[in-house]
């Protein structure tokens with residue numbers, strides 16, 4: 001019996017994920033063919049480490065297709081309505097830090113808070129003949145924050161698959177909800193985060209699917225190493 005753990009196959013989180021496994025005594029090396037998404041693992045008998053994209057890891061955890069995954073908290077919260085019912089955060093890993101934020105165009109000088117934005121959204125249709133448009137790939141986090149947390153009902157989500165911060169200047173949306181770390185991309189696109197506009201402070205986490213692994217004893221031993229490292 002084995003337990004599966006997926007780490008990002010590329011990008012900003014891959015090297016840090018490998019380092020966090022090493023701190024837990026698990027050495028992962030790429031398979032000989034370096035286009036392969038399989039790895040060889042030393043230090044944990046029965047553990048298979050897979051390489052997947054960060055967003056795929058969130059979906060596979062949700063679906064119970066893998067036992068453990070290292071990915072961003074934002075991605076798991078976006079992929080499931082009640083993430084606490086499907087995954088446990090075993091450890092926060094201290095890298096991949098970024099905030100999911102609400103940002104408005106710099107010229108909206110009177111809009112500093114979500115309450116101000118609520119006023120704008122309420123009047124938007126009357127003034128502009130349409131609802132306020134929000135560009136984002138985080139539609140679930142956006143709905144939770146706007147409708148449930150702040151009672152903002154009048155808006156429309158424009159799904160963005162990339163270059164979200166460019167949407168207001170391009171005219172396809174009025175404001176954005178996106179991830180930021182240094183803030184450079186928002187500034188370059190003349191956007192400003194609202195004072196209370198941080199939806200989530202995200203970082204990479206080791207998460208465990210609650211679906212139940214094939215080998216519960218081994219899964220618990222893996223989790224214990226991360227809690228201790």
Ligand SMILES: Nc1ncnc2c1ncn2[C@@H]1O[C@H](COP(=O)(O)OP(=O)(O)OP(=O)(O)O)[C@@H](O)[C@H]1O
Nearest residue numbers: 011012053054055072074075096097098179181202
């Ligand atoms: N500056 C940043 N910009 C975007 N994501 C960041 C940043 N810093 C950390 N992250 C985190 O990295 C993760 C996304 O990583 P990445 O873009 O490699 O994943 P992906 O969406 O699976 O990739 P792909 O675009 O190939 O599907 C998210 O959890 C996000 O919070």
Ligand SMILES: O=P(O)(O)OC[C@H]1O[C@H](OP(=O)(O)OP(=O)(O)O)[C@H](O)[C@@H]1O
Nearest residue numbers: 162163165179180181182183184185186
């Ligand atoms: O606050 P900053 O440090 O500027 O980082 C934020 C930006 O970085 C990411 O884009 P990236 O160019 O990495 O591409 P991606 O959207 O494909 O992740 C993210 O989507 C933001 O646009």
